[in-house]
Amino acid sequence: MSASGLFTGNLVRLAAIRAEEDAAVFARWSENSHYLRLFDSDPAQPFSPKHFQRLYDEEPGVDKYDFGIRTLTEDELVGIITLDDISWPHGTGWVSIGIGDAEQWGKGLGTDAMNILLRFAFDEVSLSRVSLNVFEYNQRAIHTYDRLGFKVEGRIPGFLMRDGRRWDLIFMGLLRNEWQGAS
Amino acid sequence: MDLNPGPLFVGEHILLTPPRPEIDAAIEAQWSEDPQYLAMLQSEPVRPLSAEQVRRKKRPEENRYNQFSFSIRLKHDERLIGFAELRNIQWAHGLAWVRLGIGNPQDRQLGYGTEALALLLRFAFEELNLYEMLAVVYEYNTAGIKCFEKAGFSIRVRQREAILRFGKRWDALWLSLLHEDWQKARGGNRA
Secondary structure (H helix, E strand, O other), X not given: OOOOOOOEOOOEEEEXXXXXXXXXXXXXXXXXXXXXXXXXXXXXXXXXXXXXHHXXXXXXXXXXXXXXXXXXXXXXXXXXXXXXXXXXOOOEEEEEEEEOOHHHOOOOHHHHXXXXXXXXXXXXXXOOEEEEEEEOOOHXXXXXXXXXXXXXXXXXXXXXXXXXXXXXXXXXXXXXHHOOOOO | OOOOOOOOOEOOOEEEEOOOHHHHHHHHHHHOOOHHHHHHHOOOOOOOOOHHHHHHHHHXXXXXXXXXXXXXXXXXXXXXXXXXXXXXXXXXXXXXXEEEEEOOHHHOOOOHHXXXXXXXXHHHHHHOOOOEEEEEEEOOOHHHHHHHHHOOOXXXXXXXXXXXXXXXXXXXXXXXXXXXXXXXXXXXOOO
């Protein structure tokens, strides 16, 4: 068992989302369209703090785990990471991550958070498989997932329409027995 | 300039009609008692549903602009034989997920699903003007894979060991069909 606990990595830890105080930070991130276009396929749109407060105020469901990513040094909220769409009978789930604070990109915080989440998914939730989607133009993320052990399982051609052209949606998957463990 | 000949929702042997839950629910409840049928369509655990449960499940679909649901009926007597739907339409990207099923084993292998899929694709591409159709099929559903491939779909993604059923692990396959490829396969430009 990990000495420092399941939710602590080398640079960051995974914490509960604090609906009231974190909402203003999420709202600020949602004003950065570059971030939004890496995060999902919904048309990019800024949201109010109230929107995020409502989103995270409810009791978590049984097939979804949301965490805030906070730095160990400053306890600053830098991103969000989610294990959701869990299928209990099949032992599978989907992961998504966003480092909303663009000043924190390229420092390995996302890799560290993913390592913690994968440990949680495999060692605590006991899943046998974790899936994710990433957009063709998000090369930084693809590289990170590749280093974590995810394998490309295919792509949907032209899934996204952005800036007047089509981009592929890439599927990646990691099986429990392929996972090297959190570093 | 001529309009595309032929009505959108009428095939050679089948019709696509709006769901008629008052009549359909009892029949769909019967289908739900066949675990093999449900295992082809969903990853969720199969379970028999009552007619009332079927009705409740269907209700929220109404008036949703990102979903179109049809019943498949035989042309000559309007008997209900299956369902076909477009779900989770993403308008900004021109995408939708296709799902269809023929409920009774006796009604399968007769080309009804193929006909329904052809109508659904024409509706998606020429009425909704979508760009790409997606379908998720599990590895053990060989009839389903064949049906989509016959309509022009290609396997794009193979999610390894995503489904645990019948005592072993199976891949989940994602297929897709681009509007332009569908058009090419139908012989290019029509008058």
